[in-house]
Amino acid sequence: MKLKWFTIVPIVLIITSIISSLIAFNQNGRLNQGYLYLDNSDKTTIYEGEYFAIIGNIDEKAHFIEGHSLESYYLVSLYDINEILLAEYKVEISLNGQTYNSAIVTFSLSENKNVIDEMSDYLFKVNLQKESSYHLGLSELSNPGSLDEIDIALVNIPSDVLSLKSIMESVAYTTLIFSIVSAFTILGIYYIKKR
Numbered sequence: 001m002k003l004k005w006f007t008i009v010p011i012v013l014i015i016t017s018i019i020s021s022l023i024a025f026n027q028n029g030r031l032n033q034g035y036l037y038l039d040n041s042d043k044t045t046i047y048e049g050e051y052f053a054i055i056g057n058i059d060e061k062a063h064f065i066e067g068h069s070l071e072s073y074y075l076v077s078l079y080d081i082n083e084i085l086l087a088e089y090k091v092e093i094s095l096n097g098q099t100y101n102s103a104i105v106t107f108s109l110s111e112n113k114n115v116i117d118e119m120s121d122y123l124f125k126v127n128l129q130k131e132s133s134y135h136l137g138l139s140e141l142s143n144p145g146s147l148d149e150i151d152i153a154l155v156n157i158p159s160d161v162l163s164l165k166s167i168m169e170s171v172a173y174t175t176l177i178f179s180i181v182s183a184f185t186i187l188g189i190y191y192i193k194k195r
Helices: 003-032 159-194
Strands: 035-037 041-044 049-056 064-069 074-079 085-095 105-108 124-128 133-142 151-155
Touching (some): 035 133
Antiparallel strands (some): 041 133, 049 151, 064 074, 074 085, 085 133
8 A cells, every 4th residue: 555545644633633623612602602691781591401600700808708599689798807798789680571589599508608718619500491581680789898899600501512522622632643643653654665
């Protein structure tokens, strides 16, 4: 068999790597559709099921956090190390045209004060319907400590999308490595044959 036929191997591996990378990139875009940011606007869900509330941009003065699911909104409270209230935030998640229903919250962080740096859980969980429009509200109730405003995102990461992304990233990386190794091997064989 002629050596030039072996040059097809690295080309096929590079094409496989490119296709796998494109699929992984597409899955990454689908994962981003599972992030809904509470910014006082209306958002349409892509995925159905439980969304985990992740909090960010917490001021360094805040040491404790507390969450309460009340009748008309979800209350987030931040405290300093001496357990003095720094800020309170009102979270309202509701289907468009409807009012907040506390039953939407399926899990809430312990109502005791939690140390922010030791917090491993999400703030709360909500159950959202697929392809429905929700109003995602976040507003400041009080801020005697003059803290920066927090950010809250609702996250739903479908396992099938995440698995396919991980597999395609692995395939892309592996085939790229093999294409480089095979190209050097073919060049080495070609050089030895010429001598």
